[in-house]
Amino acid sequence: xxxxxxxxxxxxxxxxxxxxxxxxxxxxxxxxxxxxxxxxxxxxxxxxxxxxxxxxxxxxxxxxxxxxxxxxxxxxxxxxxxxxxxxxxxxxxxxxxxxxxxxxxxxxxxxxxxxxxxxxxxxxxxxxxxxxxxxxx
Amino acid sequence: xxxxxxxxxxxxxxxxxxxxxxxxxxxxxxxxxxxxxxxxxxxxxxxxxxxxxxxxxxxxxxxxxxxxxxxxxxxxxxxxxxxxxxxxxxxxxxxxxxxxxxxxxxxxxxxxxxxxxxxxxxxxxxxxxxxxxxxxxxxxxxxxxxxxxxxxxxxxxxxxxxxxxxxxxxxxxxxxxxxxxxxxxxxxxxxxxxxxxxxxxxxxxxxxxxxxxxxxxxxxxxxxxxxxxxxxxxxxxxxxxxx
Numbered sequence: 001x002x003x004x005x006x007x008x009x010x011x012x013x014x015x016x017x018x019x020x021x022x023x024x025x026x027x028x029x030x031x032x033x034x035x036x037x038x039x040x041x042x043x044x045x046x047x048x049x050x051x052x053x054x055x056x057x058x059x060x061x062x063x064x065x066x067x068x069x070x071x072x073x074x075x076x077x078x079x080x081x082x083x084x085x086x087x088x089x090x091x092x093x094x095x096x097x098x099x100x101x102x103x104x105x106x107x108x109x110x111x112x113x114x115x116x117x118x119x120x121x122x123x124x125x126x127x128x129x130x131x132x133x134x135x136x137x
Numbered sequence: 138x139x140x141x142x143x144x145x146x147x148x149x150x151x152x153x154x155x156x157x158x159x160x161x162x163x164x165x166x167x168x169x170x171x172x173x174x175x176x177x178x179x180x181x182x183x184x185x186x187x188x189x190x191x192x193x194x195x196x197x198x199x200x201x202x203x204x205x206x207x208x209x210x211x212x213x214x215x216x217x218x219x220x221x222x223x224x225x226x227x228x229x230x231x232x233x234x235x236x237x238x239x240x241x242x243x244x245x246x247x248x249x250x251x252x253x254x255x256x257x258x259x260x261x262x263x264x265x266x267x268x269x270x271x272x273x274x275x276x277x278x279x280x281x282x283x284x285x286x287x288x289x290x291x292x293x294x295x296x297x298x299x300x301x302x303x304x305x306x307x308x309x310x311x312x313x314x315x316x317x318x319x320x321x322x323x324x325x326x327x328x329x330x331x332x333x334x335x336x337x338x339x340x341x342x343x344x345x346x347x348x349x350x351x352x353x354x355x356x357x358x359x360x361x362x363x364x365x366x367x368x369x370x371x372x373x374x375x376x377x378x379x380x
Binding site: 002004005006008009010012013014016017094095098101102103104105107108109118119121126127128129130131132133 | 138139140141142143144145146149212214215216229231232233234236237238239240241244247248251252254255257
C-alpha cells in the first residue's frame with residue numbers, strides 16, 4: 001500500500017501549514033491527484049483519515065476532499081499533446097505499476113504517440129499536491 | 138496555493154538511520170558505484186544494518202556490481218527495498234527495467250523526492266548513497282533534502298578528473314557539508330599530485346585504491362569482490378575513518 005506513504009506526506013504537510021497559520025482545527029483540505037500516479041482513491045482516503053487521528057491541530061473527520069486531475073503530456077519535439085489514458089492500454093502491468101510508483105517512469109516506458117520522441121513533458125496531472133487548507137483559528 | 142507535500146515526510150523516513158554517507162565525485166567514471174557498493178558490503182559484513190540508494194538515475198550501476206537480478210521492492214506503507222547480500226538496496230532500475238531513462242532536471246528532482254518520500258528504510262546504521270557525476274540536480278537535492286549527509290569523495294589519479302572533483306569539494310566546503318575525505322581510485326603509479334591537490338583544499342586525503350585487473354571478473358559476485366585487492370585497499374582506507 002504505497003498510497004499510505006503519500007497520505008502520510010499530505011497529513012504532515014497539512015499539519016505543518018496549519019501550525020504556521022495558527023489554525024486550531026482543520027476543517028477542509030483539498031488534495032489533487034494526478035492521473036499518472038494512478039492512486040486508489042478509496043485506499044488513499046482511508047489512509048488520510050486514519051493518519052489524521054490524534055493530530056494537532058485537530059483534523060476534522062472527512063476534512064479531505066480528493067480531486068483527480070487528468071494528465072497532459074506535451075512533446076518538446078513536435079509540439080503535440082496527449083493524455084496518459086490514451087496510451088495506458090499499450091502498457092503492460094509492470095510498466096503501468098512502475099509509473100504508479102514514480103510518475104516520471106512514463107518517460108522510460110512510453111514515447112510521443114505522434115513522432116516517437118522520448119523528449120516530452122508532464123504539463124498536468126503528475127502526482128499528489130495540496131491545494132487548499134481551511135480551518136478555524 | 139499549491140503545496141509540495143513530499144518534502145514534509147522525508148525527515149521521518151530517514152530518522153531511524155544513524156549515518157548517511159554520500160559517495161560523490163563530480164566526475165564520471167572514477168568508480169563511485171564500485172566504492173559505494175563495496176563500502177556497503179564492507180559495513181554489512183561487519184554486522185551493520187546497511188542501506189544503499191543508487192541515485193544515478195541515468196546510468197545506475199550498483200545493481201550490476203552487486204549482481205541484483207529479479208528483485209523488486211515490496212509494498213508496505215510505502216516501498217520496502219529488497220535485501221541483497223545483507224544490504225537494503227534501492228534503485229530506479231526496479232522501475233526502468235534497464236531501458237534508457239531520458240530525464241530532464243525537474244524530473245530528476247521529482248524522482249528523488251518520490252524515492253525519499255515513499256522508501257521505508259526502517260532502522261539502519263548506515264545509508265550509503267551512490268551519487269551520479271556532476272554538481273547538478275541530484276547533488277543539490279541530496280544537500281537540500283538529506284541535511285545529515287556526509288560526503289566521501291572519489292577521484293582517479295587524473296588531473297582532468299581532479300579538476301572537476303576540486304569544484305565539488307569547493308562547493309561542499311562552501312556549504313559547510315562534512316567531507317570524510319578523498320579516495321584516489323584506480324592508481325597505476327606512485328604520483329602525489331592528487332594528495333597535494335586535496336591537501337591544498339584542506340580536505341583529508343584518505344589513500345589509494347590500486348588499479349585491480351581482477352576486479353572486472355568479480356563484478357556481480359559480492360563474495361569474489363570481497364577478496365579483491367581493491368576491496369583490501371578500501372578496507373585500509375575505511376579504517377582511517379573508523380568505518
